[in-house]
Amino acid sequence: MAATAGQVIVCKAAVAWEAGKPLVLEDVEVAPPQKMEVRIKILYTSLCHTDVYFWEAKGQNPVFPRILGHEAGGIVESVGEGVTDLAPGDHVLPVFTGECKECAHCKSEESNMCDLLRINTDRGVMLHDAKSRFSISGKPIYHFLGTSTFSEYTVIHVGCVAKINPLAPLDKVCIMSCGFCTGFGATVNVAKPKRGSSVAIFGLGAVGLAAAEGARVSGASRIIGVDINPSRFEQAKKFGVTEFVNPKDHKKPVQEVIAEITNGGVDRSVECTGNVDAMISAFECVHDGWGVAVLVGVPHKEAVFKTHPVNFLNERTLKGTFFGNFKPLSDLPGVVEKYMNKELELEKFITHEVPFSEINKAFDYMLKGESLRCIIRME
Numbered sequence: 001m002a003a004t005a006g007q008v009i010v011c012k013a014a015v016a017w018e019a020g021k022p023l024v025l026e027d028v029e030v031a032p033p034q035k036m037e038v039r040i041k042i043l044y045t046s047l048c049h050t051d052v053y054f055w056e057a058k059g060q061n062p063v064f065p066r067i068l069g070h071e072a073g074g075i076v077e078s079v080g081e082g083v084t085d086l087a088p089g090d091h092v093l094p095v096f097t098g099e100c101k102e103c104a105h106c107k108s109e110e111s112n113m114c115d116l117l118r119i120n121t122d123r124g125v126m127l128h129d130a131k132s133r134f135s136i137s138g139k140p141i142y143h144f145l146g147t148s149t150f151s152e153y154t155v156i157h158v159g160c161v162a163k164i165n166p167l168a169p170l171d172k173v174c175i176m177s178c179g180f181c182t183g184f185g186a187t188v189n190v191a192k193p194k195r196g197s198s199v200a201i202f203g204l205g206a207v208g209l210a211a212a213e214g215a216r217v218s219g220a221s222r223i224i225g226v227d228i229n230p231s232r233f234e235q236a237k238k239f240g241v242t243e244f245v246n247p248k249d250h251k252k253p254v255q256e257v258i259a260e261i262t263n264g265g266v267d268r269s270v271e272c273t274g275n276v277d278a279m280i281s282a283f284e285c286v287h288d289g290w291g292v293a294v295l296v297g298v299p300h301k302e303a304v305f306k307t308h309p310v311n312f313l314n315e316r317t318l319k320g321t322f323f324g325n326f327k328p329l330s331d332l333p334g335v336v337e338k339y340m341n342k343e344l345e346l347e348k349f350i351t352h353e354v355p356f357s358e359i360n361k362a363f364d365y366m367l368k369g370e371s372l373r374c375i376i377r378m379e
Contacts, residue, residue: 073170185324187214195219216240
């Protein structure tokens, strides 16, 4: 155990005091891990659009002051009571969802939506005692997605911490703890395109490009990128995208455009925008008889999906996915090994890097649409 085990650690954290205001680097107290918790020294974290969404707090319950961040890599500093699967020194990826290994979902081969640890965006405290492990001058600072990785040290439920190969570079594999696996898994685990097939990817942000990478690795021969931002098209070629469709360039609905250029529709589509019209287009652009569409993007809470039932009767399939259908503890170590074996490329997702002291620059890059992933170095 580290000399700090069992003690409060005072460290730097980037605190979101209120919606939309720059994060402030503060000295925070991080309490020791309690039952079934681990305290982790974060070495690298990256900014995901979900962090920005909850920082802006336009469409959900605002929970402040809060420490955001959920894509990261680090090393276990100490473990709480009952923790047997992790030990100090282990290299780990924190994950915004978890795996208790006891519930019906965890015991199912089909689901990764753990009853105990599935994502909860409103909860700002730990499950064990409904208290925060972060404080400043005795006042609680709230957690985010159970991870709060914009801090030099954080406390996380053991079921949300994946132990990985210690040789894996944490400044690269940290992006696997959310965005990469969400898109990549949507394609390889859910859409499952066959070699030589056609795949349409709606939305060419980081998650959409990870979905394209999944199609590339699967051997798809045509990967059609769909986006209303033409500046994304050149970059997407690196991820296997072979052709592009901008809905704004056409008078007819984009699903009709895709059906025309693919002789009836694509074999698979993956929707990564959260825009309900794009979701409908992604479903209606797949080929009848065998086409499968997979929804990844999170829609607005009032959104309604409308399509004619005949589209289903003509043997099109619509699926949804969460975190790419990966079970965090069981599956993530294997995905890391794929990277180590050079079966996956992560470097092309990382467009920027900043020191922790300049974390607000990462927000600027994302808000301007300049970055896919910005790595934040904690030291």
